[in-house]
Amino acid sequence: MAAGDRNKRARPPPATQEPRKRARATENDTAHPISIDGLAWQEVAMPDRLEDVEGFMGMEEVDGVDVLRTDDGGLMYKVIDVPRRKAATAKANSAKPEKGEQAEGEKDEEEEQEWGGIDDKPDKTKQKAKRKQKKRKEKRHAAAAAEAAEAAGPQPIPESAFDLLPEEDEDISLPAWDSLELSLPVLRALSQMSFTSPTPIQLAAIPEIVAGRDFIGKASTGSGKTLAFGIPMLEHYLKQSFSVPIDGDTPYDKNADRMPLALVLSPTRELAHQLHSHLTALAAFIPDIRIVSVTGGLSIQKQLRQLTENGGADVIIATPGRLWEVVSEGHGWIEKLRKGLKFLVVDEADRLLQEGHYKEVVDVLHLLDKPDDDDDDDNEDEGEEPENEGKKQKKTAKVERQTLVFSATFHKGLQQKLAGKSTKNSGGGDLMGQKESMEYLLKKLHFREESPKFIDVNPAGQLAERLSEGIIECGAMEKDLYLYYLLLRYPSRTLIFTNSISSTKRLAPLLAMLRLPVFPLHSRMIQKARMRSLERFSSPTNPNSILIATDVAARGLDIKNVDMVVHYHLPRAADMYVHRSGRTARGLDARGVSVLLCSPDEVVSVRRLVGKVHESDPTVKSTGRYMMKGFNVDRKLVNRLKPRLDLAKKIADSSIEKQKKGHEDEWLKTAAEELGVDYDSEDFGRNDNARRGRQGGKIKKERAANATKADLASWKMQLDELLKHRVNSGFSERYLTSGTVNLAHSLFQAGLEGRPQGGFLGLEERSALDEVGG
Numbered sequence: 186m187a188a189g190d191r192n193k194r195a196r197p198p199p200a201t202q203e204p205r206k207r208a209r210a211t212e213n214d215t216a217h218p219i220s221i222d223g224l225a226w227q228e229v230a231m232p233d234r235l236e237d238v239e240g241f242m243g244m245e246e247v248d249g250v251d252v253l254r255t256d257d258g259g260l261m262y263k264v265i266d267v268p269r270r271k272a273a274t275a276k277a278n279s280a281k282p283e284k285g286e287q288a289e290g291e292k293d294e295e296e297e298q299e300w301g302g303i304d305d306k307p308d309k310t311k312q313k314a315k316r317k318q319k320k321r322k323e324k325r326h327a328a329a330a331a332e333a334a335e336a337a338g339p340q341p342i343p344e345s346a347f348d349l350l351p352e353e354d355e356d357i358s359l360p361a362w363d364s365l366e367l368s369l370p371v372l373r374a375l376s377q378m379s380f381t382s383p384t385p386i387q388l389a390a391i392p393e394i395v396a397g398r399d400f401i402g403k404a405s406t407g408s409g410k411t412l413a414f415g416i417p418m419l420e421h422y423l424k425q426s427f428s429v430p431i432d433g434d435t436p437y438d439k440n441a442d443r444m445p446l447a448l449v450l451s452p453t454r455e456l457a458h459q460l461h462s463h464l465t466a467l468a469a470f471i472p473d474i475r476i477v478s479v480t481g482g483l484s485i486q487k488q489l490r491q492l493t494e495n496g497g498a499d500v501i502i503a504t505p506g507r508l509w510e511v512v513s514e515g516h517g518w519i520e521k522l523r524k525g526l527k528f529l530v531v532d533e534a535d536r537l538l539q540e541g542h543y544k545e546v547v548d549v550l551h552l553l554d555k556p557d558d559d560d561d562d563d564n565e566d567e568g569e570e571p572e573n574e575g576k577k578q579k580k581t582a583k584v585e586r587q588t589l590v591f592s593a594t595f596h597k598g599l600q601q602k603l604a605g606k607s608t609k610n611s612g613g614g615d616l617m618g619q620k621e622s623m624e625y626l627l628k629k630l631h632f633r634e635e636s637p638k639f640i641d642v643n644p645a646g647q648l649a650e651r652l653s654e655g656i657i658e659c660g661a662m663e664k665d666l667y668l669y670y671l672l673l674r675y676p677s678r679t680l681i682f683t684n685s686i687s688s689t690k691r692l693a694p695l696l697a698m699l700r701l702p703v704f705p706l707h708s709r710m711i712q713k714a715r716m717r718s719l720e721r722f723s724s725p726t727n728p729n730s731i732l733i734a735t736d737v738a739a740r741g742l743d744i745k746n747v748d749m750v751v752h753y754h755l756p757r758a759a760d761m762y763v764h765r766s767g768r769t770a771r772g773l774d775a776r777g778v779s780v781l782l783c784s785p786d787e788v789v790s791v792r793r794l795v796g797k798v799h800e801s802d803p804t805v806k807s808t809g810r811y812m813m814k815g816f817n818v819d820r821k822l823v824n825r826l827k828p829r830l831d832l833a834k835k836i837a838d839s840s841i842e843k844q845k846k847g848h849e850d851e852w853l854k855t856a857a858e859e860l861g862v863d864y865d866s867e868d869f870g871r872n873d874n875a876r877r878g879r880q881g882g883k884i885k886k887e888r889a890a891n892a893t894k895a896d897l898a899s900w901k902m903q904l905d906e907l908l909k910h911r912v913n914s915g916f917s918e919r920y921l922t923s924g925t926v927n928l929a930h931s932l933f934q935a936g937l938e939g940r941p942q943g944g945f946l947g948l949e950e951r952s953a954l955d956e957v958g959g
C-alpha cells in the first residue's frame with residue numbers, strides 16, 4: 186500500500202469550486218496558507234478483503250481546508266479549523282466499522298486481546314505495513330497541526346468547548362438528558378445505544394462529578410453505574426482535548442506524551458473487559474481517545490505496548506494484580522499515574538477493599554498517594570493492618586484527582602459469613618449505614634475532599650426492582666435433579682452459581698450429557714476459555730444458553746437477556762446473593778428471576794440471608810422475619826426426570842473418576858520410577874483402598890471409576906433412549922413452551938405465583954416443545 190502516493194489521493198477541488206465547509210472558513214482567516222504536504226491527510230477506509238484492483242488502496246482525503254490560488258497560478262491550502270476537523274473526523278469515523286483506518290490496526294489488537302489472541306491472527310506483513318503507514322500519517326498530522334497552529338497565532342478561547350463541535354445534521358433528540366448539558370459526541374453515543382433517558386444514579390452522579398466532587402455512589406445492580414462515572418470522564422477528556430483550560434489544568438495536546446486521565450479498578454478480568462467495551466461504545470464519536478484494559482491472563486508485553494503506543498493511554502481499566510505487575514515494571518508508570526490522573530474509579534468498591542482480599546489494591550493506592558520524595562520504601566508497609574493506615578495517610582501527598590467509588594453493596598453486614606456462628610444482630614442491626622460506609626471508605630481511600638458526596642439512590646435495598654425471588658426446598662442430594670427440572674421447564678438464558686470450582690467442573694459435563702447448552706466459568710480456566718464461555722453464553726443465536734459459574738461471574742457482568750439466576754449453593758455472604766441475583770433484571774426495564782435451591786442444612790443461613798438483604802422491608806422491620814416466596818415445583822414431574830438424571834450422573838461420575846484415576850496412576854507411576862520399584866496399578870490400587878478405609882462415597886466413586894467400557898456404552902444408550910421421549914407432565918391441556926424470553930417470564934411468574942403448570946418436557950430438540958399436545 187502506497188500511503189504517500191500523491192496520484193492516489195482524492196484530488197483537491199478546483200479553485201473555482203466551493204470547498205466543503207466553505208461557510209466556516211472565514212473564522213480563521215488569519216491562518217497562513219500551507220503546502221499540500223502540510224495537510225492532515227486521512228486514509229479512506231476500504232473494505233477489509235478488497236483487492237487493490239483499481240489502485241484505490243492508499244487513497245487519502247482531507248477535510249476542513251480552503252484552497253487558494255497563488256499569484257503564479259499555483260495552489261496553496263489553508264486549514265480552516267483544526268478542532269472542527271477533528272470533530273468531523275469523529276463523525277466520519279462513526280460511519281466506519283470501527284474507528285476508520287487508524288483504528289483498524291488497533292481493532293485487530295483489541296480483538297486479539299479481548300478474545301485471547303488466537304482465533305483471528307492478522308497477517309503479519311499487512312500489520313507491519315499498517316504500522317508504518319500509521320507512523321507516516323502521525324508524522325503528517327503533527328506537522329500539519331504545528332504549521333496550522335503557528336500560522337494561526339494565538340486563538341481566542343471559545344466560551345464552551347462544545348461550541349467547537351459540528352452543528353450540521355443535528356438529528357439527536359434526547360430531551361431527558363438536557364439537564365446534564367452533555368457534549369454532542371456523548372449524546373450521539375447515547376442515542377446510538379438507544380439510551381433515551383438517564384438512570385437515577387446517572388442523574389445524581391454526573392453533575393456532582395462534572396463539578397469536581399469526590400463521589401460515592403450506591404445503586405442497585407444493573408442500574409447504570411458504569412456510565413455514571415464514564416460520562417463525566419469522557420466529558421473531561423473532550424474539554425481537555427479541545428484545549429480549553431479547566432480550573433488550571435494543562436491544556437491537552439494530542440501529540441504530546443499523554444498522561445493517563447483516568448484509572449478504573451475492577452475486581453475481575455471479565456468485568457474489566459466489559460467496562461472497556463462499555464466505555465469504548467460511549468466514546469464512539471470521540472476522536473483519538475485511547476481506552477486500554479490491563480488485566481491478568483493476557484500478554485503483559487502487549488498491554489505495556491498498548492499503554493505506550495500513540496502517545497499513551499487516556500483511560501486505563503485494570504485489575505489490581507496486573508496493574509501492580511505493570512507499575513513494578515518501571516517505565517515511570519507510577520509517576521505518570523501520580524501526575525496525570527484526574528479520576529480514580531473504584532468499581533465494586535466494597536469487594537476491592539475487602540480486608541485480606543486485595544493487597545494489590547492497597548499497594549497500588551499507596552504508591553499513587555506517596556509524596557514524590559518518598560520513593561524508596563515501596564515494601565515497608567506489606568501486610569500492614571488497618572491501625573497503621575492512619576500513619577500511612579499522614580505520609581501521603583495531597584491528591585489532585587477525583588476519587589469515584591461505586592457499588593450496589595457497601596453494607597459491611599452483607600459481607601459477613603451466613604453459615605457458621607450466628608452474629609448477635611443477624612436480623613440486620615449490623616448493617617453499615619451511610620455514616621459508617623463513609624467512615625469505612627474514608628479510612629481506605631485517599632479522597633481529595635474531607636467529605637465526599639455520598640448518594641444512595643435506593644436506600645431501601647440493593648436488588649433490582651423488577652427482580653422476582655423464589656426458593657425451592659429440596660434434599661442436598663436432590664439439587665442436581667431440581668436444577669435439571671428448572672432448566673428443562675423454563676428454557677431461557679440462565680446463570681447458575683456454585684460455591685466451588687469442583688462443583689462447576691462436575692455440573693457442566695453432567696448437564697451437557699443431558700443435552701443442555703451449558704458453558705463453564707471459573708478462575709482455574711485459562712483466560713481464553715473463560716472468554717469463550719462468556720461469548721457463547723451471551724450469543725444472541727443461543728437464547729437458552731446456560732452458564733455454570735463460581736462467584737467470579739457474580740459481580741458487574743452485564744450480559745443481555747439473562748432471564749434466570751439459580752443459586753445452586755447458598756452464597757457464603759449476603760452481598761454475593763445481591764450481586765449474583767443482579768446478573769438478571771438489568772437496565773431500565775428488564776425483568777428476571779432469582780431461584781435459590783435450599784437444602785435442610787441451609788435453612789438457618791437462608792433465614793439470615795433474607796433478613797440481611799431485606800432488612801428495610803416493612804415486614805422484616807415489624808416481625809423480624811421475611812418470607813421468601815416458594816417456587817412452585819411440579820414434584821411428579823421432577824420424579825419423572827429422575828431416571829435421566831441418574832444415568833447421566835453415572836456416566837459423568839465415571840468419566841471424572843477415570844480422569845482422576847488416570848492422573849493418580851500417572852503420579853504413582855512417576856513416584857515408583859523415582860523410587861526404583863516396579864509399578865503395578867492393581868497393587869497400588871489395593872493399598873490405596875486399604876488406606877482410604879470403608880468410606881461409602883469413596884467406594885461409590887471407585888465403582889464409577891471401575892465401570893467398564895461396556896457399562897458406559899450401555900448407560901449412554903439408555904440415556905439416549907430416554908432423551909428421545911417426552912416426559913408427560915400429567916396435564917392434558919395444550920401448553921406452549923417455545924422457549925422465547927417472554928414466555929419463559931410468564932412461566933417463571935406462574936412458578937412464583939403457584940399457578941398450575943402443564944405440558945411436556947424433555948424432547949430431544951427443545952425447540953420442538955411448542956408442538957406438544959395432550
Ligand SMILES: Nc1ncnc2c1ncn2[C@@H]1O[C@H](COP(=O)(O)OP(=O)(O)OP(=O)(O)O)[C@@H](O)[C@H]1O
Pocket residue numbers: 379380381382383384387404405406407408409410411412592593740741742743767771772773
Ligand atoms: N441510561 C440508560 N438507559 C438504558 N440502559 C442503560 C442506561 N445506562 C446504562 N444502561 C444499561 O444498563 C445495563 C446495566 O448497566 P451497568 O453495567 O452500568 O450497571 P451497574 O449498575 O454497574 O451494575 P452492577 O452493580 O451489576 O455492576 C447495561 O446493559 C447498560 O448498557
